[in-house]
Amino acid sequence: xxxxxxxxxxxxxxxPVYNPVDNSxxxxxxxxxxxxxxxxxxxxxxxxxSGPWSxxxxxxxxxxxxxxxxxxxxxLPELSKLHTICMGQPLQFAILFSQQLPAMFRYYAGYIDKIxxxxxxxxxxxxxxxxxxxxYGIAPALAAGNTAIFKPSEKSPLACLALGRLVIEAGFPPxxxxxxxxxxxxxxxxxxxMGIQKLSFTGTAHVGRLIQIAAAKSNFKSVAxxxxxxxxxxxxxxADLPLAIAHCSQEMLLxxxxxxxxxxxxxxxxxxxxxxxxxxxxxxxxLGGPAMGDPMDKNTFLGPLADQKHFDMVMGYINGAKKExxxxxxxxxxxxxxGNFLLPTLFMNPGANSKIWKEDMFGPVAxxxxxxxxxxxxKLANDTEYGLSGRIYTSSYSxxxxxxxxxxxxxxxxxxxxxxxxxxxxxGWKLSGHGKEGGLLGLKEYLQVKTLYIxxxxxxxxxxxxxxxxxxxxxxxxxxxxxxxxxxxxxSTKENPTFHNILxxxxxxxxxxxxxxxxQALAFASSGGGPLAAGGTFHASPSHNRxxxxxxxxxxxxxxxxxxxEAVGGAANAQGGAGSGGRGGWIHVSDERHPPDFGRIxxxxxxxxxxxxxxxxxxxxxxxxxxGTYRLVTRDGVLGLSDFLRGKLLERLKIEEAARKN
Numbered sequence: 001x002x003x004x005x006x007x008x009x010x011x012x013x014x015x016p017v018y019n020p021v022d023n024s025x026x027x028x029x030x031x032x033x034x035x036x037x038x039x040x041x042x043x044x045x046x047x048x049x050s051g052p053w054s055x056x057x058x059x060x061x062x063x064x065x066x067x068x069x070x071x072x073x074x075x076l077p078e079l080s081k082l083h084t085i086c087m088g089q090p091l092q093f094a095i096l097f098s099q100q101l102p103a104m105f106r107y108y109a110g111y112i113d114k115i116x117x118x119x120x121x122x123x124x125x126x127x128x129x130x131x132x133x134x135x136y137g138i139a140p141a142l143a144a145g146n147t148a149i150f151k152p153s154e155k156s157p158l159a160c161l162a163l164g165r166l167v168i169e170a171g172f173p174p175x176x177x178x179x180x181x182x183x184x185x186x187x188x189x190x191x192x193x194m195g196i197q198k199l200s201f202t203g204t205a206h207v208g209r210l211i212q213i214a215a216a217k218s219n220f221k222s223v224a225x226x227x228x229x230x231x232x233x234x235x236x237x238x239a240d241l242p243l244a245i246a247h248c249s250q251e252m253l254l255x256x257x258x259x260x261x262x263x264x265x266x267x268x269x270x271x272x273x274x275x276x277x278x279x280x281x282x283x284x285x286x287l288g289g290p291a292m293g294d295p296m297d298k299n300t301f302l303g304p305l306a307d308q309k310h311f312d313m314v315m316g317y318i319n320g321a322k323k324e325x326x327x328x329x330x331x332x333x334x335x336x337x338x339g340n341f342l343l344p345t346l347f348m349n350p351g352a353n354s355k356i357w358k359e360d361m362f363g364p365v366a367x368x369x370x371x372x373x374x375x376x377x378x379k380l381a382n383d384t385e386y387g388l389s390g391r392i393y394t395s396s397y398s399x400x401x402x403x404x405x406x407x408x409x410x411x412x413x414x415x416x417x418x419x420x421x422x423x424x425x426x427x428g429w430k431l432s433g434h435g436k437e438g439g440l441l442g443l444k445e446y447l448q449v450k451t452l453y454i455x456x457x458x459x460x461x462x463x464x465x466x467x468x469x470x471x472x473x474x475x476x477x478x479x480x481x482x483x484x485x486x487x488x489x490x491x492s493t494k495e496n497p498t499f500h501n502i503l504x505x506x507x508x509x510x511x512x513x514x515x516x517x518x519x520q521a522l523a524f525a526s527s528g529g530g531p532l533a534a535g536g537t538f539h540a541s542p543s544h545n546r547x548x549x550x551x552x553x554x555x556x557x558x559x560x561x562x563x564x565x566e567a568v569g570g571a572a573n574a575q576g577g578a579g580s581g582g583r584g585g586w587i588h589v590s591d592e593r594h595p596p597d598f599g600r601i602x603x604x605x606x607x608x609x610x611x612x613x614x615x616x617x618x619x620x621x622x623x624x625x626x627x628g629t630y631r632l633v634t635r636d637g638v639l640g641l642s643d644f645l646r647g648k649l650l651e652r653l654k655i656e657e658a659a660r661k662n
Contacts, residue, residue, distance in 0.1 A: 005168075006164060009031055009032055009036050010033060010035040010036050010039075011030075011031060011032065011033025011034075011035065011036060013030070013031040013033065014028035014029060014030055014031060015028065015029050015031050015154055015157075015181070015182065016028055017029060017086055017157065017158065018307060018308075019085055019086070020086075020088040020303075020305060020307055020308075020311075020339060020340045021088055021303070021304055022338050022339050023308055023338070023339060023340070026085060026086070026158075027158075029161065030181060030182075031181065031183060031185075032151075032180040032181060032182040032186045032189075033182075033186075034189055036180060037149075037180065037186070037189045037190055037193060038195075040149045040178040040180055041149065041193055041195040042195070043174065043175035043178055044148065044149055044176075044178055045147070045175075045195055046175050047147045047174065047175030047176045048135075048146065048175075051147075051173055051175060051176070052173050053145065053147055053172075053173050053176045054135060054146075054147075056173075058112045058113040059112075059113065061109075061112055061142070061143070061145070062109040062110070062112045062113070062143075064170055064171045065105050065106075065109040065112075065139070065142060065143065065170075066105070066106060066109050067171060068102075068105055068166060068167065068170035069101075069102035069103075069106045069109070070102070071166040071170055072102045072105070072163070072166055073099075073102040075162070075166065076095060076098050076099065077095065078162070079098055079159045079163075080095040080098045081094070081296075082156075082158040082159040082162060083098065083159050084295045084296060084303075085158070086155065086156035086157070086158055086159070087155050087156040087306040087307075088256070088295050088303040088304040088305070088306060088340065089255060089295060089303060090295045090300045090301060090302070090303045091295060091296055091297075091298060091300075093254070093255060094295075098159075100421075101139075103422060104422035105139045107139075107422050107423055108139045108143035108443060109143060111140075111143050111443055112143050115133055115144065115443070115447070116133075117131045117132035117133055118131040119131075131449060131450070131451050131452075132449070132450050132451075132452065133444065133447040133448070133450075134447060134448050134449075135447060135448075138150050138177065139422075140442045140445065141198070141200075141446040142176070142177070143443060143446075144443055146198070146446050147175060147176045147177070147178075148177055148178065149178040149179075149180060149190065149196070150177065150179055150180070151179075151180050151181065151190065152181065153203075154181070154183045154184075155306045155307055155310075156306070157181045160179055160181070161179065161181065163179065164179050167179075184207070187201075187207075188210070188214060191210070191211045191215055191218070192214040192217065193218065194218055194219045196219075197219070197221050197222065198221060198222045198223075198224075198445075199211060199215055199221055199222070199223045199224070200223075200224040200225075200226075200435070200437075200445065201223070201224070201225055201226070201227075202226045202227075202260070203227065203228075204227060204228050204360070204362075205227040205228045205386070205431045205433075208225040208227040208433060211223060211225070212225065223435070224433075224434070224435030224445050225433030225435060226260065226426070226427055226428065226432075226437055227386075227388075227428060227432050228260060228360035228362070228386055228432060229260045229261055229262070229360060229386050229387075229388030229389060229428065229432050230265065230358070230359070230360050230384040230386040230388075231261055231264065231265065231386070231388055231389045231390050231391075231409070232263060232265035232266075232267050232380065232381035232384075232390050233247070233248050233252075233263040233265070233267065233390070233391040233392075233393065234267050234371075234377045234378075234381060234390070234391065234392050234393065234403065235248070235266070235267065235268040235269065235272070235276060235393045236269050236377075236392075236393060236396075236399065237269040237271045237272050238394055238395045239272070239393035239415075240393065240395065240415070241275060241276060241279070242279075243393070243415065244276065244393040245279035245280055246283070247391070247416070247417065248263065248266050248280055248366070249279075249280050249283030249284055250283070250287070250301075251263075251417050252264065252266075252366055253284075253301075253302060253344055253364050256302050256303055256304070256305055256342070256363065256364050257344075257361075257362065257363045257364035257365065257366075258305065258306060258362055258363065260362075260388055260432075261388055261411070261417070261418060261419060261420065263389075263390070263391055263417075264360075264361065264365060264366045265357070265366075265367060265369065265380070265381070266280065266366055266367065266368045266369070267368075267369055267371055267377050267380050268368060268369075268370055268371070269370070269372075269377075270371065273368075273370045276368075277329070277348070277368055280346065280366075280368065281329045281330050281346055284329075284331060284344040284345070284346045284366075285330050285331075285344075287301060287344050288302070288330070288331060288335065288343040288344045292335060292341060302344070302364070303341075304339045304340035304341045304342075305340040305341075305342055305363060306340070307340065310340070310362070310363070311340035311342060313361075314342060314361050314363035314364075314365065315334070315342070317355060317356050317361045317363075317365065318332050318345055318356075318365065320356070321347055321350065321354060321355070321356045324351070324354055326347050326348070326349070326350045326351070326354060326356070326367075327347060327348040327349060328345070328346070328347055328348075329348050329368070330343070330346040331343035331344045331345035331346060331364070331365075332345045342364055343364070344364045344366075345363075345364060345365045345366070346365075346366055346367070346368065347365070347367040348367070348368050348369075349367075349369055349370070350367050350369070352383060358384065358385075360386065374402075374403055377403070378403065378407065381407060382407065382408045384430075385430055385431045386428065386430055386431050386432045387408045387409045387410060387428050387429030387430035387431070388409060388410060388411070388429075388433075389409050389410065389412065389413070389418040389428070390409045390411075390412045390413070390418070391412065391413045391414075391416070391418065392404055392407075392412065392413070392414050392415070393415055394414075394415070397414070400414040400415075408429055409428070409429060409432075410426070410427050410428040410432065411427075411428075420437060421438055422438050422439075422442075423438060423439055424438050424439045425437070425438050425439040425440075425441040425442060426438050
């Protein structure tokens with residue numbers, strides 16, 4: 001659907017849709033190809049960049065979203081039937097799950113006028129900072145001001161297509177919501193499209209990995225993934241046993257086990273294992289009886305698997321487990337002779353290397369394993385590449401919180417299920433994906449952060465704050481790991497035009513991209529100072545405390561802060577106090593006449609760097625020490641450069657050196 005209308009696929013391809021109850025043909029839907037995705041992206045970008053949606057008033061956007069919610073709610077019975085026809089979901093659950101859609105639109109419509117940023121007052125630099133949340137460019141995406149392209153699963157596309165009419169009726173501007181249908185090839189086209197800035201995918205970890213790779217290879221689009229799970233339920237000896245049995249059977253089998261958060265690994269304390277095993281076994285057998293059947297029947301609890309391909313895959317896991325000799329407690333067979341009905345299947349004590357223990361089957365298959373204590377239970381639960389959800393059944397809330405913190409999952413239910421809901425964040429760890437759906441975090445998935453810097457007063461160029469290197473700087477491995485000469489004479493900016501120009505250029509070009517934003521000089525000597533003494537150790541500190549210095553001046557080894565001309569260490573002529581108001585840095589020199597512990601010049605955390613030089617004034621290799629942001633200690637003081645700018649300066653100096661050689 002593009003430009004407020006339904007259009008056929010330009011690829012001239014279709015996909016058949018079958019009813020999993022008997023695998024009978026329902027209809028064909030168009031399969032979107034490359035040109036169709038290009039059209040959808042163009043429509044979405046036009047609506048975002050020049051259309052009314054992103055500039056529309058917040059209340060108007062909310063009004064349209066609320067109207068759409070009302071229209072969907074009125075059509076829920078028919079929309080739910082389309083889900084049931086396509087994927088065999090029992091009608092009672094199709095209605096229950098479909099109710100989430102209008103509720104979600106209402107929830108996020110309420111957030112539209114509550115998306116706010118942050119304001120930070122000046123902190124010494126005179127600069128105000130404003131942090132805002134900007135739309136990238138389906139309910140949270142729309143509330144954030146985005147336009148969207150939505151592709152449903154090819155197993156159940158009809159309800160999504162029916163929504164197109166409601167999108168138009170609700171008043172969404174053309175191009176704001178674009179619906180496309182297709183198989184995995186269509187999804188691949190979206191993943192690699194340069195015009196899409198954000199992707200959200202729900203499905204298997206295998207497909208999620210392919211999407212992440214395609215996104216990285218194209219335009220590094222942001223990706224949110226809600227993927228497979230291999231979740232565990234931990235049933236301790238003090239649990240409400242009837243409750244645990246009911247949950248571990250009925251809720252595990254909800255939607256015929258085709259729920260990412262289904263707890264297929266049932267871990268039970270060995271002291272209550274016999275009763276638990278018998279209870280779950282009987283529940284599985286009961287649910288495979290009259291409760292499994294026609295999904296249109298209001299009394300049906302379990303329907304068929306979504307399609308023949310998926311049925312064959314799950315049966316492959318079951319048959320493999322049988323061949324391994326894993327004990328089968330219930331099910332393991334097809335029900336009936338037609339359709340994709342699979343009896344609820346329960347195994348006992350599969351090995352840690354068995355496929356049914358390690359891999360997500362996304363079907364009505366569970367397994368029971370016993371444990372002796374908390375540590376063993378957690379080891380069994382965390383023994384998986386996935387980390388979507390988990391459950392803990394116990395009457396001790398201290399145990400529940402203790403064990404819950406150690407479960408490696410994104411969501412954990414205590415004496416109940418951790419089921420996704422639009423009003424709180426849900427998402428996995430490890431191979432179960434990243435990013436969140438639901439709640440405020442789900443909304444922020446569709447926002448990107450921008451920081452605006454406002455300087456109310458003109459700023460001096462950064463290069464004026466930097467101490468310049470000597471006319472002939474050491475071949476700069478800037479870490480000073482090799483011998484470098486400290487010149488015996490003072491050098492000024494005018495005497496260093498080449499380096500001055502290089503440094504100024506590097507700062508101007510790269511400072512805005514510097515992630516550390518920390519490149520001011522920590523200290524530099526006042527003009528007119530003499531040479532540094534040979535055979536000494538040079539220390540640099542980022543600040544200096546006038547009161548402390550006044551207390552320590554008695555031995556003549558410390559400068560006065562604030563533009564002073566007093567020599568440091570008496571015998572050495574390095575100057576301190578280049579700043580004003582006590583914020584100038586300083587250099588301390590210790591040589592054979594002034595031992596290293598002479599006067600304790602600073603607390604350890606104050607010292608940012610030091611070098612040692614020999615009797616000829618050359619740096620001794622390997623003696624440069626630094627903490628915090630990278631600094632260069634020079635004849636004139638300290639050049640404060642972040643690692644980022646240091647790297648850029650190194651690159652430029654190497655280029656200049658190569659040019660001179662050529």
